[in-house]
Amino acid sequence: MPAVNGIVALVVFLTAFVLIATEKADKVKVVLIAAGAMAVLGLIPGAEVFHSQHAGIDWNAIFLLFGMMVIVGIIKQTGFFEFLGIWAAKKSRGRPYRLMVMLMVITAIASPFLDNVTTIMLVAPVTIVVCNRLAIAPQPYLIAEILASNIGGAATLIGDPPNIIIGSRAGLSFNDFLIHMTPIVTIVFVGFVLFTRVLFRHSFQFNPEKVANVTTLQERRAITNPALLLRCMIVLAGVIAGFCLHAVLHLAPSVIALVGAGVMLLVSGIDPADALREIEWRTLVFFMGLFVMVAGLVHTGVISAIGIWAIDVIGDNYFGAATALLLGSAVLGAFFDNIPYVATLAPIVEGLVSEVPDPSTGQALWWAFALGADFGGNGTAVAASANVVAIGLAAKAGHHISFWQFTKYGIIVTVLSTLMAWLYVWLRYFT
Numbered sequence: 001m002p003a004v005n006g007i008v009a010l011v012v013f014l015t016a017f018v019l020i021a022t023e024k025a026d027k028v029k030v031v032l033i034a035a036g037a038m039a040v041l042g043l044i045p046g047a048e049v050f051h052s053q054h055a056g057i058d059w060n061a062i063f064l065l066f067g068m069m070v071i072v073g074i075i076k077q078t079g080f081f082e083f084l085g086i087w088a089a090k091k092s093r094g095r096p097y098r099l100m101v102m103l104m105v106i107t108a109i110a111s112p113f114l115d116n117v118t119t120i121m122l123v124a125p126v127t128i129v130v131c132n133r134l135a136i137a138p139q140p141y142l143i144a145e146i147l148a149s150n151i152g153g154a155a156t157l158i159g160d161p162p163n164i165i166i167g168s169r170a171g172l173s174f175n176d177f178l179i180h181m182t183p184i185v186t187i188v189f190v191g192f193v194l195f196t197r198v199l200f201r202h203s204f205q206f207n208p209e210k211v212a213n214v215t216t217l218q219e220r221r222a223i224t225n226p227a228l229l230l231r232c233m234i235v236l237a238g239v240i241a242g243f244c245l246h247a248v249l250h251l252a253p254s255v256i257a258l259v260g261a262g263v264m265l266l267v268s269g270i271d272p273a274d275a276l277r278e279i280e281w282r283t284l285v286f287f288m289g290l291f292v293m294v295a296g297l298v299h300t301g302v303i304s305a306i307g308i309w310a311i312d313v314i315g316d317n318y319f320g321a322a323t324a325l326l327l328g329s330a331v332l333g334a335f336f337d338n339i340p341y342v343a344t345l346a347p348i349v350e351g352l353v354s355e356v357p358d359p360s361t362g363q364a365l366w367w368a369f370a371l372g373a374d375f376g377g378n379g380t381a382v383a384a385s386a387n388v389v390a391i392g393l394a395a396k397a398g399h400h401i402s403f404w405q406f407t408k409y410g411i412i413v414t415v416l417s418t419l420m421a422w423l424y425v426w427l428r429y430f431t
Helices: 002-022 027-040 046-050 059-076 080-092 096-110 116-134 139-153 161-170 174-180 182-199 208-215 226-244 253-268 272-276 281-299 302-314 318-333 338-354 359-376 385-396 403-429
Strands: none
Touching: 002 027, 002 281, 002 302, 027 281, 059 080, 059 116, 059 226, 059 253, 059 272, 059 281, 059 385, 080 096, 080 116, 096 116, 096 139, 096 182, 116 139, 116 385, 139 182, 139 359, 139 385, 139 403, 161 174, 161 338, 161 359, 174 182, 182 403, 226 253, 281 302, 281 385, 302 338, 318 338, 318 359, 318 403, 338 359, 359 403, 385 403
């Protein structure tokens, strides 16, 4: 029976994934029906799906998104994103590639210190504003930012949610991630910035008339409420500090975001009903359904069976183990949201590492696992939280990004970044 349940869960998941990928049906409807099917067929652990982070909905991720959506929605009312949009357009002189590089660098610098979802929620509105001002399609710029956020977020313990899970399970510190992950992330990001010139070459548009109109604007006039903006920036700085110190404070990022949202509502005096209108409810519901779908694969043992099979095949070939973890995580992480994927595989990796006699080699397996999961987040439109959030924000602004429009770029970047990471692991830990 367990084997049959696993097959049924896999069929339900793959059917839903194909429908999402081909856009034959609304993705929110698909995940809700698939999640319901998992429950009706007994493939998820009943009520536990609402309480188990490893085999159910990750409420930490849901409430982190909710809190940041409230914060961003309030800041939006001050005209701050209009200000940044005009500033970015003027600094780049409307040159498409220069603008894309500027936005990617901002994203990549912020992602290691915030989480990549928070970074995207702050940068995406600016991108949409500046592209609208310049009368250019924002989709390529948003896609480039998503890819940059997933790459940049891999550099630190707090930059990408899978890293937090791995760090906790493996006992790895913030400094450990800086020493081992930041060098390869920097190399990959520089290569990615150069590669975007080719990757998005057909998307760069230059409208001299629109650029001339934007350069005459005074960005400070876009700020409609300076006093409110000052209060919002103070609260936002406190939230960012809380994210950076969450391990010291022993507070989950979701709690920090919710407290920040409450304080932001308090100091702004804005009607909560107005703030709630800015919430991307479709995105939150999609995530919850997706978590339940993955829970079906976890509870029926599909994901753990794949991991155990890989470990049995590898044996004591530790470089082979690192390669399997890196490449396997990049492939699987591209199809399953990398948060529940890492939460499921982490105990299996821990068991594998415990059998390795050399501690440094064992740690190398953790880094291979982290790199594969983080870079695999660029593989498809549903592979990482930042992808889903940005696509949702774009859709709300009237700029549709299809599953394949994102994925055709994401797959290329994932393959190249994963190969660079594999070379790095080999040179640094096994030569």
